[in-house]
Amino acid sequence: MRVVTISATYGTAGSVIGPAVAERLGVPFVDRAIPSAVAEELGCSIEEALVHDDRAEHGLGRLLSGAMRLPTVTFGGVDMYLPGAMPLPPEEFVTRTERMIKETARASGGVFLGRAGALVLAEHPGALHVRLDAPARRRILQTAALSEVSERAARKLVEDNDRARSAYVRHFYRADPADPRLYQLVVDSTTIPVQACVELIVIAAEAVN
Template identity: 60%
Template sequence: MSARVVTISAAFGAGGPVIGPAVAGRLGLRFVDRAIPELVAGEIGCTLEEALAHDDRAESGIGRILAGAARLPTVALGMDVYFPERAIPLPEEFVEHTESVIHRTAERGGAVLLGRAAAVVLAGHEGALHVRLDGPRERRLARAAAEMPAESGRAARTRTPDRDVERMLDDNDRARTAYVKHFYGADPADPRLYHLVIDSTGLPVPATVELIVVAARAL
């Protein structure tokens, strides 16, 4: 019997946004990523922008705040984190609703879920395959740079400079790690959280997809 739920935790530059949909297509499942903060926003009654501000995959969100606070020795990482001049729910409410969306998605037909500590949230879910995509920093940097869209009106060779890609990779790594550690006391790179850990920077995308599909069908 094939797994009806596949969670994918992907380090920045490890190809999660490409590999996830491909796995979903092979398994005949939905790919769920952007839909999660949209559903959370609808449930809480806030804007999508406010929900994204608390999402682990947002360019600017709670993970960035936690990661920034962790670098300051005088800042406590308690749940007193707040957003000035914004009357919106506390971060833990967004996380609670995110967990609820993940559980409902798993129970109602399944899906391939990207990010948001889904492997931790669904650790006890029967029939779920948990996958981690990672790779050496230099190869993740190369992949991220290659996937960056060219600036409007300029040739493809004028992609984001390496130093900017490095900053993006480091910021994303810190933020996603801070999110999982703060709310779940876990390290997203811990191999014990997953059935399958793949260096997706060292394999072609089709091979990575095939490994995950085979594992899901064998579960």
């Protein structure tokens, strides 16, 4: 069973490339199913799970990335402010997410987008870890074109999402998601066409022992 993790900066088409790779490899694309499964296991609402998810629009990464600007947010054992009451600490959601990823990888394989997959599945035999990245300028232009928004709006989307996703990995794993040592394959999907990126990842996944 093939296992591929994809870490994608905003504007690199991770949500397009991921499902296409999964289809080619004949394994599940695992993204939105994770917070749903975690919510069911914990007996909380999907909205509560999404607050802690690094891929969600208003996920925990956004709070972490803005921590230095929010005087009510501190770390090191001190309670954090979150909009609304949280029944469980963020670490509990992250732990359950990790377990869900590992169990799914063992049971069915899959293509896992985000959520520090390269770190969570670092020891999984035969897993391929991929990073989709490109200079911010190209990602901004691609976001503006695909989302039909202004360049200024695209810049904010890219910067906010990059900061949030990086904060999630740095806070919970003490790692830099841009570190190339975490991956076997780093691809610039703003200059290499999406279909070619899919082909590269599939070939690499099938070659990994």
